[in-house]
Amino acid sequence: MSKDFYQAIEDRRSYYAVSKEQVVSDERIVEVVEHAVKHVPSAFNSQSTRVIVLLGAQHDKFWNLTTETLRKVVPEENFAATQEKMDLFGNAYGTVLFFEDEEVVKGLQEQFALYADNFPVWSEQTSGMHQFAVWTGLEIEGFGATLQHYNPLVDDEVKKEWNVPSTWKLRAQMPFGKPAAPVGEKEFSSLKERVKVYK
Template identity: 60%
Template sequence: MSQAFMKAVKERRSFYGLSKEQIVSQARIQEIVDDAVKYSPTAFNSQSARVVVLLAEQSDKLWNITKETLRKIVPEDRFASTEERINGFSSGYGTILFFEDQSVVEEMQMQFALYADNFPIWSNQSSAMLQFVIWTAFVQEGLGASLQHYNPLIDQEVVKEWGLPAQWKLIAQMPFGKPTSTPGEKAIYSVSERVKYFT
């Protein structure tokens, strides 16, 4: 295993301080996302992942949708902290939306009925691997990112705004950009309590 890969894995953290300064070209961002979608593993090679990349004003639009959706349900006296958090995500250069195409999942359930109950689980696991690949690749480019989950609250608005298929289920949102702050120390629990070896 290359040292560069493990270094990137160790350095992948949640960066909440971001700026809109473009430090990676759009072409490179597209190359990372396209390769991650093509080569991240999926159960039965189902390739159910769908990704939407929102840059600049399009990303701002997503976080405005999120903010206004939350404004309707968060008590007014507690909204200031929510708004500050959302503004932090909006301060980045872009946002990646991760979806899973439910029509693919349902087709796999029909094709392989014996495993039908597992395909939604495997779909989520595949999405998580894709998220990790992109997140880690971004670290190697000097980008900061975090993973957010405002679904299903914003699902309908997102599908409507960008004209996406109704079968695409929103899984997560990844705001990214140039890091403007450093994450704090990460607590790591004892590996001896989490891993067992038998020889």
């Protein structure tokens, strides 16, 4: 599949209805993720983003774990809607977990004390850029995805299950799969209110 950069950005949407049907090889999925991790910029070239790609049974394990974690905090009478969401995400082909390595951030704060307060902010910015790059890359390959945030509820279980270093902070989860239903039209605010140009 081939799309130019602008078309890929336009087509990238939140797809909740996705399936486990294979779209490209697992190797290609890893290539897309690795390309983003290698080439997306970061402040001071910190390269603080860390990623785990969960496929097959490991993907299923993550959403089962998340479901059981949520069951402990969501009242039983309200759990049906939560279960519905978990089923949607569980039906996906895989999940990308995005982390930031706090050890890297702390090291930069110590090395460049003048900017110490900025490094956590810049870390969040680079995480967001990685999420966008991976999401758009998966879109180009024919996947639909969403961005979820069940951290910090699942952090401890994730660290135990996948031997995640203690310094990695979970920032987002991205389930992805073959689109199984069209998405609705997206509404846009006026660009005149959002973009100012001065010459």
